Amino acid sequence: MNRILTKHFFEKQIFQDKRYPSWQQKKDLAIKIIEEFSQLEKTRINPDSPEESFFFWRQSGKEHGCHSGIIETRVENMRKDILPENRLFRRVRPKKIIVPETSNETAALLAALSATAQNAKYISDSMAECTEIHQWILNKKSENNTQEILEVFPHLLNYNGLLVLHIQQAYERIHTSYNTTADLKSFLSLAVLLDENCWLSVEDSNLKGLLIFKKKLGNRGVKRVADTNEQLSMEELLAWPLIRWMKSNGDPENVQVDIYKSNKTDPHILCIGEKQSRGNMYLIFYSYSISCGNSSLQAIEVFFKSFSVLGIPIPLQLKKIHDFLSIKLWKTLSSTISVTVQRLISKIIDYEQSLED
Known part of the structure; x- marks a missing residue:
């Protein structure tokens, strides 16, 4: 019964709509089962647990942790059948970034250049050449990430009105899936x-x-968060x-x-x-x-x-x-x-x- 019902209610949502059922949806299904088959109330995990706990129990009665119940188990097994490329939550292995030696030289020259109209194209092209350095600093995830990035790429902070161009270009280089038609x-x-x-x-x-x-x-x-003396x-x-x-x-x-x-x-x-x-x-x-x-x-x-x-x-x-x-x-x-x-x-x-x- 559990297999049939979870398939009926959640299969399309998981495999076609690519949305996982929420805990509330799974709990609602468990309650409906108990309402239709009242004798199953005896399946509760322990005397203090909800009637539907055998089918779904949010965090097993705790404030934190995983959910339990045969509906939760079946949904987890259904998620395993999803192709890896279609899964919502995928464990991505960090890509090893190799910074070319020439990039360090280019970055040093770039940081020393003044933000003038004559240097605009050179700065933009040089920042593209130094993408590996940018990604390498970001991947470090240190407390001084922002300071390190701005020391290497000071033109990201302000560049005579071309700020959006540089932020946008850097954003697209970092995120290769960027939607270029976004309005x-x-x-x-x-x-x-x-x-x-x-x-x-x-x-x-x-x-x-x-x-x-x-x-x-x-x-x-x-x-x-509104820490202010203003009204x-x-x-x-x-x-x-x-x-x-x-x-x-x-x-x-x-x-x-x-x-x-x-x-x-x-x-x-x-x-x-x-x-x-x-x-x-x-x-x-x-x-x-x-x-x-x-x-x-x-x-x-x-x-x-x-x-x-x-x-x-x-x-x-x-x-x-x-x-x-x-x-x-x-x-x-x-x-x-x-x-x-x-x-x-x-x-x-x-x-x-x-x-x-």
Whole structure:
């Protein structure tokens, strides 16, 4: 019976839809079995366990650990029949990177070059030649990864308006599966269809779309991370881990931002101007800042791609929105353990298919 039911409910989901059943789905099936065959209540593991525990018991009654029950066992066995290339979670062996000797010489010359228009093409080409060095530093996963990368590639931090070009090129070199047809603006506009009455006071449509997606992915723990003396509205509080506004006090912006980043706050997008209005955008990565001008699209794209390019750990509050964009838009990530992200991706896919029909 267990084999028949798990096949009926989960086979298509696992093999065709390429989605693993959640613990809630497996628990619901176990409860249905007990409801239909009440005599099976006697199969419970022990007197204190749930009636359905023989079929599925979440974490075996503990706060942490693996699930148990014959439904869980059968689903695990079904996953083993999936071809390795189709599995959601694959153990990838780290590729050994060999750095050519000529790359070290090129990198040394590159770091010494000034960011001028005459050097633009040479710097771009040289950074491509030094990809192995970049990947080698990233694979080290040391606490000083970002500092080491910027010492070798200082032009990633700022390059007279060509910042997006260098971050984008480096991102594509790191992620060979990158979706080159990705349209960030069109993708963010889909968010308004999910909740057109949300974030009405945010002037920039791109930021509004990003915040709607962020809200749909959950806001657990937001109150704990909003460490500020300012009086924030609920919307500003929800936006705090991702986007913050700072009113200009008349000082030059670069001085103001330097003072702000000295606090070494968690990575986020900073907009100079009245709350929820348009303004010049800066990316704050602890003690580093990147100027993105008044382009919100540029700020959003560079912000999320910089985590990979600069080797910056992704804050917990941004993990879901980062995974969401990486999987659905840029296709540089194949899967996520977040059920919320999986559901939102499925919702967007269903909507896109309905448009095609």
